[in-house]
Amino acid sequence: MPASERPETIDAPDAVDAPLARLGWTPFFEAQLEGFSSSIPDFSAAAQPTRVTAVHRNTLRVIGVDVDLTIPHAFEATVGDWLMLDPQTKTACARLERSSLIKRKAAGRITYTQSIAANIDTVFVVSSCNADFNVARLERYVALAFEADTTPVIILTKADLSDDPDGYVAQAQTISDRVAVLALDVRNTDPSDALAPWVQLGQTIAFLGSSGVGKSTLVNALSGQIKAATQGIRDDDAKGRHTTTHRELHQLPNGCAVLDTPGMRELQLTDAASGIKDVFADLIEIAAQCKFSDCAHQSEPKCAIKAGIADGSVDPARVERWQKLQDEDAHNSEAASQTVAHRKARDKSLGKTIKGLQKGNRKK
């Protein structure tokens, strides 16, 4: 959903079960329940929806209505997923289809795609009206949010520290006409009203941005802890920070769920080709007029991008950032797949060596 179509009437409290809505339950998930009892053989009719709030090495923590349990891993569930819990066996018997998924390629012993968080509705991309502000970085996060099927909203904090917050807003607005941009002074003003269109019962939000831009300050303010000394609260992390006891899934007083999960706050871009296309849709449309379909917009004849730069309708810096982001994404995506290919080749040759040695031993 384009951010310009602001959610106005999401999940009226009576539309879905209110206690579940406080965990982020929406009609999208409700609608999936019907199909289960008939299509899944061992589906228990008593199964109930629970949300994954933490992923540990061997277990998942799931929370539902009057449920707070640690259960075995199932269905490759990640933080934010909805699992149907069989109350008898205390195991998951189904994972609901995801409305969104934030993932990244992780290169460990085996390279694999790692899910970071599921079912986030709005990603607040946070930067500040000072040195942190960087259009290229914002574009990267917006691409990531689009790629994951979430709605990105740009928040520029520390408006009070700048002489020209509107100038920052204007710059951020050039990123995409599908993304709302807000400048906030979170230290002195309650952000609740400004963020109300997205911060609603049944919705799940997350904050993305560099360290120190004010993400925790925002969450604290939304939790009704305005002007709480962020640092002080933080030092007492387990108890003091935010109002809920669950570190990974906070519930705001109005019933909006906030996913705060390790690895979510700062993310590298990989496998985000379609998210990048969404951010630079205007340039892609122009590039479709280039003579060559694989035009690199460098020295090719009849290049529509270069023509646009020449007549002033296209910003050359934006073209440069677009190409850089594409390169970064291609590089990261390829590096990850090469790691797999390289390891496979190495393991194969190692396998041959071992076989050879074994044969040699047998001959002796």
Ligand SMILES: Nc1nc2c(ncn2[C@@H]2O[C@H](COP(=O)(O)OP(=O)(O)OP(=O)(O)O)[C@@H](O)[C@H]2O)c(=O)[nH]1
């Ligand atoms: N003046 C001003 N200060 C702010 C504003 N928002 C946040 N701050 C301050 O910026 C500092 C960093 O804020 P945090 O909320 O801890 O930043 P963070 O993004 O959560 O940082 P990490 O947890 O490291 O990712 C704190 O001292 C806040 O009080 C703002 O709008 N105006």
Ligand SMILES: [Zn+2]
């Ligand atoms: Zn071109």
